[in-house]
Amino acid sequence: MSYLIDNIPHFKCWVRKEFTHNHEQYHGEFLHAIAIAVNTIPDRSLSFQVVFTGCEADLYEEEIPNIHGGAMWARMPIQALVADISMDQFPEPMENHLAQPWDCESRHHATMILDRTSSSPWIAKIDGEFYKSKYLFTVDYTDHPIADCPAQHKQSHVMYITEDCEWKGNVIALPNNRVRVTNPALWVTGEGPPDFKPSQYLHSAEEHESYMDPEITFNNLYEE
Numbered sequence: 001m002s003y004l005i006d007n008i009p010h011f012k013c014w015v016r017k018e019f020t021h022n023h024e025q026y027h028g029e030f031l032h033a034i035a036i037a038v039n040t041i042p043d044r045s046l047s048f049q050v051v052f053t054g055c056e057a058d059l060y061e062e063e064i065p066n067i068h069g070g071a072m073w074a075r076m077p078i079q080a081l082v083a084d085i086s087m088d089q090f091p092e093p094m095e096n097h098l099a100q101p102w103d104c105e106s107r108h109h110a111t112m113i114l115d116r117t118s119s120s121p122w123i124a125k126i127d128g129e130f131y132k133s134k135y136l137f138t139v140d141y142t143d144h145p146i147a148d149c150p151a152q153h154k155q156s157h158v159m160y161i162t163e164d165c166e167w168k169g170n171v172i173a174l175p176n177n178r179v180r181v182t183n184p185a186l187w188v189t190g191e192g193p194p195d196f197k198p199s200q201y202l203h204s205a206e207e208h209e210s211y212m213d214p215e216i217t218f219n220n221l222y223e224e
Helices: 055-059
Strands: 005-016 030-039 047-052 072-077 081-083 108-112 122-126 129-141 156-161 171-174 179-181
Antiparallel strands (some): 005 030, 005 081, 108 129
């Protein structure tokens, strides 16, 4: 279990350059980087440790100096990141509540790649519309009243949009109720909203009154 920061399956990305200059200038420009770790701070979006590569210098016809390669930035917000994929043009930025509808729930978290879901396309629901996406990894939270409440707990599935649209390439983080996983070899993807309602219950064996009886509590394999 990690606290505050954790290694992630690293991925190449572009960083909106205005995020490196207090949003005062460089809007519409990008720096190339590798995202190598994730930060979780309650009531904030996910943020990332990035290492800049300097590869953006290759985009210009004239030779420009590589001044960014190897520089690092901590806690770069998810809204700044664009996946390094084939695109006709860089995507439009997304509003905070669209890129990650729910903020991080705790500093205590785990990161993982969910088996059987990582290779197939995901479907992301954003602002009422559906977009094909590519899954990267998941962040799960604990040790916080919200994170440990069955009715309020949310995971953050980190992915990027692959659909041909104004947001193609943007990195996003969505909970279970905003995604659908496809895998034709293992299941048929459903249509329409699932008939779910969040559970209000905690399940624990030791709260049962039978645990007050030692003969029941210690009735194990080695008792005659």
